Amino acid sequence: MNGTIAARIEVIRSKMIQSGIRFGLSNPTTIQLSEELDALINIHQRDDSNKRVQRKIIQ
Helix, strand or coil: CHHHHHHHHHHHHHHHHHHHHHHCCCCEEEHHHHHCCCCCCCHHHHHHHHHHHHHHCCC
């Protein structure tokens, strides 16, 4: 797992949870953080998938 992406995912996840607890799940800040988290997870999954494909090609 890319350390930078993983660290960003954890920071945003934590902020989103705290925002949800404090302001509610439909709060614009909570929603924005959720969208940001989704984008980061998508990047991580794409990168992970690309690495698996590259390993198969090399083998």
